[in-house]
Amino acid sequence: MPTTRRPAGRATSAAALAACAALVLAACSGGDDDADGGITVWIQEDLPDRVAATQEIVDGFTSASGIAVELVPVGEDQFNQLLISAAAAGDLPDVIGGVSLPQVRTLSANELLDVDAVAEVVQTLGEDTFTGRALELTRDGDAQLAVPSESWLQLLYYRTDLFEAAGLDPPTSYDAILAAAEELDTEDLAGFVGATAPGDAFTEQTFEHVALGNGCELVDEGGEVTLDSPACVEALDFYGTLVQEHSVPGAQDVDTVRASYFAGQAAMFIWSTFVLDEMAGLRNDAMPSCDECAENPAFLAENTGVVTAIDGPSGGEPAQFGEVTSWTVVGESDRDGAVAFVEHMMTDGYLDWIAIAPEGKVPVRVGTAENPTEFTDAWAELPVGVDTKAPLADFYAPEVLEALRAGPEGLSRWALEQGQGDLLGATQGEQPVATAVNEVSSGSEARSTAETAAEAVRSIQESVS
Structure with a gap:
């Protein structure tokens, strides 16, 4: 089974990142924009079918916005080392997707995030359209570190x-x-x-x-x-x-x-x-x-x-243990382009992103101001599977699906609420x-x-x- 489908592959070698990133921060210029004003986006999905599906969403964003996007799939087991290398070279991406909770804290501890840009996205989308717990777990005090997208x-x-x-x-x-x-x-x-x-x-x-x-x-x-x-x-x-x-x-x-x-x-x-x-x-x-x-x-x-x-x-x-994966904006990025992209991934592109693997992407943005349960309602009907596809509702009892919908609201994680998220990342x-x-x-x-x-x-x- 590919590691990207495993529940365990989301945060490895974080201790190495915590130790090394501090040494290379002086070299970071962050989000080295393309000459044409484009942005670079890393996603922690590297299976070909998932990359292709994400590229379709990205192409839709570029068509609508005129902002070119270089999509870079990053293997989960390579993420931290690539991040260290990119920071040392001053070539960090503008946006990172699929970021785990420990990774968010490690990025924050090393001052690699544009928390103001992240807060702008959340405020534009509406805090009340997210599960409160997902926002809490991706927040440090008053600083919103990432835009929570989905959970497993x-x-x-x-x-x-x-x-x-x-x-x-x-x-x-x-x-x-x-x-x-x-x-x-x-x-x-x-x-x-x-x-x-x-x-x-x-x-x-x-x-x-x-x-x-x-x-x-x-x-x-x-x-x-x-x-x-x-x-x-x-x-x-x-x-x-x-x-x-x-x-x-x-x-x-x-x-x-x-x-x-x-x-x-x-x-x-x-x-x-x-x-x-x-x-x-x-x-x-x-x-x-x-x-x-x-x-x-x-x-x-x-x-x-x-x-x-x-x-x-x-x-x-x-x-309840679980993981919330997020989009976040890297410091010194092309802020306007990055904000526009993340907003797209959480609105017009959201269900297409969730549809890549609905069984492991339970929405934590549950709906919109106009339709408060739009995304969770649609999630239950999205087809899942690899060689054969069908909605989860075709196989599982309603109480199972309801437990999955409600699960993200009750998530707990070690160390995050105690302000020790960097320790959680380092123990991995x-x-x-x-x-x-x-x-x-x-x-x-x-x-x-x-x-x-x-x-x-x-x-x-x-x-x-």
Whole structure:
């Protein structure tokens, strides 16, 4: 599966960017405009079909505005290094699209953003046309750092047919998840499968999703690392127990987790919304292979429920992990052209952009002043898939689609609200949390593992402070 479809590929080597960008800022002239007044736009999409679809949107903008655009697709695993090189050469783009929350904070920490231009776009579009949570997560104090565009969500998926047959409640809490895993776990069926591979952002994201609902935070309001807090120890212990006693053997990554569920070998799994089209049998190289899927490739989609927010025993309320990706304007860019382009991508070009991958681009600009739900209403009817295309509504129950629509409003992320977004970005390079998850999943004691991970995060924090 290409990395651009993985939930884990959005923020790697941010520590290197944080360290290097500061050294090259003096050389930055930013957004080196073409002689004809054009702009350069980077997008973190490099699959040919997505680049082609984006180019069509860009061509429409150029036709309407007269502003030439050089579109540069950037691979997710190359983004930070290319950004460092461009900054050193004084050749930064004018606009960057598909920017993750940690990347937004790293760009901001290195003073690479034109926050006034970003604020102008948001004000023109209308703050009340966005989900409030998306604006909060892309804001630092009073400064709007990026224009939030879409989100993908981390979800707990479960077999509704198996749960109903066993008389089990939906797995919305630690207790319910563990009870279901114990009840459904057999020689042929794992109660749960989740990521455990060390050094993998997908493992960190999966655990953060589980941990947030237990009140486990990376740092507290004062910026002190709290990964070794009782709430985090409890979350690690819960996940370790779940995996050791009720999962499949071996380290699990983004591909093997999906494969187990698709083969009908797991009752629950955690993955992003990018799996929805594949689960419906719309992608030939990632088809469900369960026994029932031979006659009905959409069997799993029709018999899968989703849990957005998980509730832990020490948490105040259920919490939801996800990512918001944004458009942002680079400092010293062709401001007028950049602002016009981003406004186009959030208006006339918005649904075409969302349509590139609706399963992983849930709109966070929900509508317009005239039609407050225009974009979310249209999103549910957009065709998804690769080799076969059809709307999500053809396969998933209305309550699933409603959960996806509402999900962005309840997103939480470690460190952002505590003003430590640069730390979140920096941890993506070393992945101490993924290492801790792998260790407890292999039998290590949760408290000592949490303490080791916390010390690693503290060391990273010192390096970026």
